[in-house]
Amino acid sequence: MPLPGDHLIPEPGSVQTMAVTIAAPPEQVWPWLVQMGVDRAGLYSYTWVENGLLHLGVTNADRIHPEWQDLAVGDIMAFTPARYPGGRMGPRVVELERDRHLVLDASPGAPAGTVTGTWQFILRDADDGGTRLLLRTRSGPDRPAVLHFLDFLLQPAYLVMDRAMLLGIKQRAERGTQKKEQAGAGSLLT
Template sequence: MRTAVWKGIGGVALASAVAACSPPARRWYLGYGATAEEVARELPGDALLPYPDLRSTRAVTIDAAPSTVWPWLVQMGSGRGGVYSYDWIENLLGLDMHSADEILPQFQRLAVGDVLPLGPAGPGMRVEICDPERTLAFRSTDGAWVWIFDLNSYWLGTRLISRNRIATPDARWPRRLMNRIVMEPGSLVMERRMLLGIKERAEFSAPSAALLPI
């Protein structure tokens, strides 16, 4: 009986792994919220890591202008404004994330060349592009990760795209398989919460439509 139960559990795990690796599933969790055009679109910063092993493009529509969204992006980071995701998970990894619910003036000055820490032991994230209200792009100091935020005006709001480009040239097949089965779907959980966290904060802080000039 016990053997049958474990076989059943193993079968479910195997089926889940196969499903997670299927092309339709990967397209969904690596392109969550993004249109086919946004997934295919070339963004400023793509050339910083031209041949990634993993690329994700996720997006959200925010009912606030890019000028309202931008301050929430520039203050992101470990020991800064956090990343608006699940802090408790981030902090299990020692990343010192404490997501702010207000604009922090001390973290609003960001320039190309600035390096933000990613926890006490991780590589820093260097600012490579800082085009206010349009594009913010980081590259890890080890060169293996590029993270791009692209903002576009969308009716009366903003279309925010988050793109990750990651290189894993030395990963052996067990690690590549683990990335495919666990890390790729798991990244959607964290990044979806981040995008919604930015959306919630920006929309809450947006000027009231009644106060906008006619």
């Protein structure tokens, strides 16, 4: 199905879409998305990979940080910290609609205005009052050959890390919903 951000790469060379159903409404999932980044709330994935293998210094947050809720078009979601070789780098926010979608341009080294890769987070209402969170990645034909090669080599690792990230977001958002339900039940009993 067409999703927000697809228009950035109309004829992709590859598309991957993953999804998870979360027992929390989109407005409780959204804050976990906008605070992501290695120098913010982490990427909710395997820190043993991010820190042990890549030495990124990631700490995955287990709460919503109000100071990290101000993500805007043009901001970078850092995949590497400032002290890393090459500095603070990551995809740039190109579209966002609160509680609906967050689209990132993952085109390192591409000329301005050329999008060769995307990361698209889409939140859809689920029938049970929850959220269906979709993650779509797209690569375009203009992607540099070295990145095509790296994408090919690292595809299994991307799948594992993306799956862990989606499950990490699910776990955190649902834990927040459970706390709200418990607090509401407690107030009814007093």
